[in-house]
Amino acid sequence: MSDSIDYTSLFRLDGRKVVVVGGASGLGRAASIALAQYGANLVVADVNVEGLKDTVAEIEAQGYSAESAETDVTDTESVVALAARTSRYGGSGRHTRDQRAQADTQHH
Ligand SMILES: NC(=O)c1ccc[n+]([C@@H]2O[C@H](COP(=O)([O-])OP(=O)(O)OC[C@H]3O[C@@H](n4cnc5c(N)ncnc54)[C@H](O)[C@@H]3O)[C@@H](O)[C@H]2O)c1
Numbered sequence: 608m609s610d611s612i613d614y615t616s617l618f619r620l621d622g623r624k625v626v627v628v629g630g631a632s633g634l635g636r637a638a639s640i641a642l643a644q645y646g647a648n649l650v651v652a653d654v655n656v657e658g659l660k661d662t663v664a665e666i667e668a669q670g671y672s673a674e675s676a677e678t679d680v681t682d683t684e685s686v687v688a689l690a691a692r693t694s695r696y697g698g699s700g701r702h703t704r705d706q707r708a709q710a711d712t713q714h715h
Contacts, residue, residue, distance in 0.1 A: 621646035626693050628680055631658025636665075643671035650693050652678035 625642050629635035631653035639651045643666045651666075651673050653659050659675040666673045676692060679685045 619646050622648070624648045624650075624693065626650045626652060626676075626689070628652045628678065630662050631655035632662075636662045639673060640666055640669070643673050644669065649673040650676050650689075652676040652680075652689055654679045 620642060623646075625647040627635050627639045627642065627649065630639040630651035632655065635651075635653065636658070639649060639662050643649050649666075649672075651659055651662050652675075653662075654677065656677050659677065663673050663675050676689050677685075678689045
């Protein structure tokens with residue numbers, strides 16, 4: 608029996624890319640802050656630019672980082688642009704899997 612397992616590491620998101628839509632306020636903001644704390648490569652998307660700034664400022668004030676992306680989910684072009692942007696952010700899918708494997712190795 609090991610008595611030195613760091614159980615918090617089981618839930619780390621280092622190297623994982625996460626997009627939160629609706630992150631300018633309410634539940635989306637709370638989720639964004641939590642995901643940043645867990646180490647995700649985070650993009651916070653919302654139609655509310657001022658709210659986005661506040662969310663990112665709060666995340667940065669806590670010592671974490673996040674990208675913001677003005678996005679209107681009712682506008683196809685806007686969603687396509689978000690997808691294109693976030694596919695670049697934090698590396699390709701393959702890179703992300705590699706990072707995930709690396710993170711798993713580090714944490715287990
Ligand atoms: N707050 C609760 O306790 C609760 C409980 C159950 C369900 N819900 C539901 O969950 C959802 C979110 O709740 P909330 O309290 O976080 O609301 P909220 O209004 O604080 O957040 C919604 C976010 O969505 C963004 N948004 C709206 N239209 C958009 C668009 N076209 N493109 C991109 N972003 C857009 C807004 O700018 C806002 O930042 C709502 O549908 C709500 O009914 C909330």
